[in-house]
Amino acid sequence: MASLNHYLILSGVIFTIGVAGVFLRRNLITILLSIEVMLNAVNLSFIAFGHFQGSADGQIIVFFVITVAAAEAAVGLALVISLFRHVETLNPDAFRQLRG
Amino acid sequence: MLIWIPLLPLLGFLINTGAGGRLPKSISGAVASLAMLAAFGVSVVEVAALLNQARGGRELVQTIYTWIASGDFQIPLTLRLDPLSALMILVVTGIGFLIHVYSTAYMHDETAPEYARYFSYLNLFAFFMLLLVLGANFLILFVGWEGVGLCSYLLIGFWYQKPSAADAGKKAFIVNRIGDVAFILGVLLAFVRFGTLDFQRLAGALGPMAPEAAFGAVSLIALLLFIGATGKSAQIPLYVWLPDAMEGPTPVSALIHAATMVTAGVYLIGRNAVLFSHAPEVLLIVAVVGALTAVWAGLFGLVQTDIKRVLAYSTVSQLGYMFLAMGVGAYAAGIFHLFTHAFFKALLFLGAGAVIHALAGEQDLRYMGGLRRDLPITYWTFLMGSLAIAGVPGLAGFFSKDEILYRTFASGHAWLWLIGAATSLMTAIYMFRLVFLAFHGPRRARGSEAARGVGAPQAELLERGGGPPRLNDEAPQHAHLHDAPRAMAIPLVVLALGSILAGYVGFPEMFGGANWIEHFLEPSFTAPALAESLEGTEAAGVAASHSLEMVLVIVSSFLALAGIGLAAQLYLKHPGVPARLAARFPWLYRFLVNKGYVDEIYDETLVQPIRSLSENVLWKGLDTRVIDGAVNGVGTIVVETGAAVRHLQTGSMRAYALSVLLGAVLMVGYYLWR
Numbered sequence: 001m002a003s004l005n006h007y008l009i010l011s012g013v014i015f016t017i018g019v020a021g022v023f024l025r026r027n028l029i030t031i032l033l034s035i036e037v038m039l040n041a042v043n044l045s046f047i048a049f050g051h052f053q054g055s056a057d058g059q060i061i062v063f064f065v066i067t068v069a070a071a072e073a074a075v076g077l078a079l080v081i082s083l084f085r086h087v088e089t090l091n092p093d094a095f096r097q098l099r100g
Numbered sequence: 101m102l103i104w105i106p107l108l109p110l111l112g113f114l115i116n117t118g119a120g121g122r123l124p125k126s127i128s129g130a131v132a133s134l135a136m137l138a139a140f141g142v143s144v145v146e147v148a149a150l151l152n153q154a155r156g157g158r159e160l161v162q163t164i165y166t167w168i169a170s171g172d173f174q175i176p177l178t179l180r181l182d183p184l185s186a187l188m189i190l191v192v193t194g195i196g197f198l199i200h201v202y203s204t205a206y207m208h209d210e211t212a213p214e215y216a217r218y219f220s221y222l223n224l225f226a227f228f229m230l231l232l233v234l235g236a237n238f239l240i241l242f243v244g245w246e247g248v249g250l251c252s253y254l255l256i257g258f259w260y261q262k263p264s265a266a267d268a269g270k271k272a273f274i275v276n277r278i279g280d281v282a283f284i285l286g287v288l289l290a291f292v293r294f295g296t297l298d299f300q301r302l303a304g305a306l307g308p309m310a311p312e313a314a315f316g317a318v319s320l321i322a323l324l325l326f327i328g329a330t331g332k333s334a335q336i337p338l339y340v341w342l343p344d345a346m347e348g349p350t351p352v353s354a355l356i357h358a359a360t361m362v363t364a365g366v367y368l369i370g371r372n373a374v375l376f377s378h379a380p381e382v383l384l385i386v387a388v389v390g391a392l393t394a395v396w397a398g399l400f401g402l403v404q405t406d407i408k409r410v411l412a413y414s415t416v417s418q419l420g421y422m423f424l425a426m427g428v429g430a431y432a433a434g435i436f437h438l439f440t441h442a443f444f445k446a447l448l449f450l451g452a453g454a455v456i457h458a459l460a461g462e463q464d465l466r467y468m469g470g471l472r473r474d475l476p477i478t479y480w481t482f483l484m485g486s487l488a489i490a491g492v493p494g495l496a497g498f499f500s501k502d503e504i505l506y507r508t509f510a511s512g513h514a515w516l517w518l519i520g521a522a523t524s525l526m527t528a529i530y531m532f533r534l535v536f537l538a539f540h541g542p543r544r545a546r547g548s549e550a551a552r553g554v555g556a557p558q559a560e561l562l563e564r565g566g567g568p569p570r571l572n573d574e575a576p577q578h579a580h581l582h583d584a585p586r587a588m589a590i591p592l593v594v595l596a597l598g599s600i601l602a603g604y605v606g607f608p609e610m611f612g613g614a615n616w617i618e619h620f621l622e623p624s625f626t627a628p629a630l631a632e633s634l635e636g637t638e639a640a641g642v643a644a645s646h647s648l649e650m651v652l653v654i655v656s657s658f659l660a661l662a663g664i665g666l667a668a669q670l671y672l673k674h675p676g677v678p679a680r681l682a683a684r685f686p687w688l689y690r691f692l693v694n695k696g697y698v699d700e701i702y703d704e705t706l707v708q709p710i711r712s713l714s715e716n717v718l719w720k721g722l723d724t725r726v727i728d729g730a731v732n733g734v735g736t737i738v739v740e741t742g743a744a745v746r747h748l749q750t751g752s753m754r755a756y757a758l759s760v761l762l763g764a765v766l767m768v769g770y771y772l773w774r
């Protein structure tokens with residue numbers, strides 16, 4: 001029988017994978033995917049907390065997160081497409097025009 | 101009813117200002133004059149009511165409303181009429197009215213808006229002066245005090261297109277401000293020390309105290325008030341504005357010198373007589389300053405060639421007399437001289453104005469002469485004024501001046517008397533020099549042959565100033581001389597009668613008179629508690645020395661007549677002598693003609709250092725460096741900080757994400773290992 005800690009450790013691992021993806025990958029779409037991974041890691045811990053407390057609140061929050069994540073993915077992908085049309089690359093280091 | 105006395109001139113001011121010169125000249129002149137006449141009428145009624153009261157406690161009080169109420173500090177807007185202010189309002193409204201009437205003719209060449217502006221200022225002047233003399237506490241007096249200063253600025257600089265007039269206006273205002281600073285300090289100190297600004301309460305608080313033996317708070321208050329008075333009343337060292345004030349229209353000079361403004365300082369001391377009596381050392385300073393001013397200004401009067409400047413210095417000199425009287429404790433004598441002086445000085449200025457008017461603006465005595473035949477009214481009235489100011493027995497100036505000289509001598513300061521007597525001689529000389537040069541002898545129109553005979557140094561000046569003879573445009577101005585028109589002649593005649601008769605209200609006891617004015621005024625100069633017990637105390641002490649008074653009167657009468665005789669010798673019989681004297685003592689002559697170089701000394705020691713301080717320290721140092729530096733410095737700091745911090749903004753998304761992560765880790769870490 002898996003305990004709460006198991007879920008939390010799994011969630012932490014997935015979250016770390018997401019963070020590593022954001023910082024290490026050089027493709028904007030991959031970075032977006034990594035952010036989705038981080039969001040889902042957090043969703044997992046919400047569900048786990050909710051389940052072990054016998055409350056539905058965790059699941060309700062997760063629904064919200066999924067909604068927001070869908071919107072975020074739509075906006076993010078639109079931006080990526082737009083950026084790609086301008087500079088023909090998806091390397092985030094290419095976008096430095098806002099340097100002070 | 102009292103409120104109407106200052107209010108009527110204020111109404112005149114509002115009408116003439118509000119209508120903005122859309123009124124025809126005759127109406128704006130009439131409005132202003134009628135306002136003054138009505139104020140005079142109300143004053144007469146009020147003073148008559150005052151005279152019906154018992155002698156000890158004569159006063160009329162009207163409180164309009166409480167002006168300032170802040171805890172214990174209560175300043176009601178109260179007007180109080182007592183014998184002193186009764187005399188003052190009669191002078192201000194009565195002589196002021198005559199000057200208004202005179203002005204309607206004198207200023208007739210001005211355009212309608214200028215004419216209305218002139219009369220509105222004139223009315224405003226009278227309003228502030230009436231407020232000054234009717235106010236029952238220092239604050240109301242101060243409003244009037246500043247108001248007359250403002251109006252003097254406006255009127256002296258009335259012809260502001262002339263730079264000299266604009267400068268003279270500024271000079272009058274600024275010099276007065278110096279005195280005003282001391283005045284304010286004195287008032288504040290009086291409030292701190294006595295907790296009241298009401299004149300009567302102040303006198304009541306001082307009444308039981310003994311006069312200060314050493315220089316203390318009371319003396320300091322008195323001294324500060326006196327410095328304020330030297331500014332307004334043109335005493336050493338702040339008299340320099342008055343001769344320059346001649347740049348204004350001549351009736352304005354009459355108003356400033358006779359009825360308003362310069363009398364304010366004398367009034368201030370008279371109003372606070374109890375305070376000054378408690379500061380004997382300050383009184384001595386007042387007397388000495390007064391005597392010195394009298395003789396100092398008299399000296400310059402002897403050589404001035406501008407008809408109005410001679411009169412200006414004579415005013416300074418006569419004010420010196422008044423301060424001398426105040427300083428020896430003869431308050432009533434000083435106010436009496438103020439009263440008689442108002443008549444003959446207004447007369448002299450208006451007469452001089454008539455001369456200038458007739459000669460189309462000529463003010464230089466060297467180009468006058470022989471006007472007696474063409475301007476008979478002006479001549480005879482002017483002569484009356486001159487006789488009165490010289491102190492010829494029987495005329496107004498004689499009684500008041502001799503009262504002052506006698507009281508000075510009786511106070512034990514024989515040397516002050518000597519200065520006063522010498523000034524009396526000089527007064528006679530310079531006044532009759534003026535009369536003889538302007539009205540007697542041959543006519544010396546500018547550029548004419550006779551103008552060359554005036555004297556060596558004067559002729560030299562003449563060549564420089566007058567240029568070659570221009571007979572075509574200069575000479576004919578004397579050809580159609582006309583005497584004063586009726587609106588100018590009537591005030592002259594009234595004032596001449598006043599100059600003859602005004603002295604009889606103070607007819608001295610030794611000639612069998614009652615010296616009515618002295619007894620009338622006395623309650624104003626004593627603490628309220630003492631006023632009722634005053635009856636009969638004064639007469640005993642004075643009666644013993646009538647023989648002394650008689651000797652002094654004979655001496656000063658002789659001096660007056662000797663001065664006139666000397667002037668006749670110098671300027672009628674032997675017209676070459678003054679020039680030879682001037683040639684014999686060139687340094688003295690230059691010193692006097694240049695007014696003792698006082699203006700130059702002030703310029704070097706005060707004006708220029710202040711200018712250079714303002715320019716080099718305050719402007720280029722404080723303003724440019726400190727203030728501009730602070731403002732620009734704030735901007736520079738923002739720019740510099742931004743330039744340094746902008747490098748944080750790398751534009752790299754990864755770096756931002758890293759900083760977010762680090763921030764999150766730090767916050768979580770802080771809560772975990774706290």
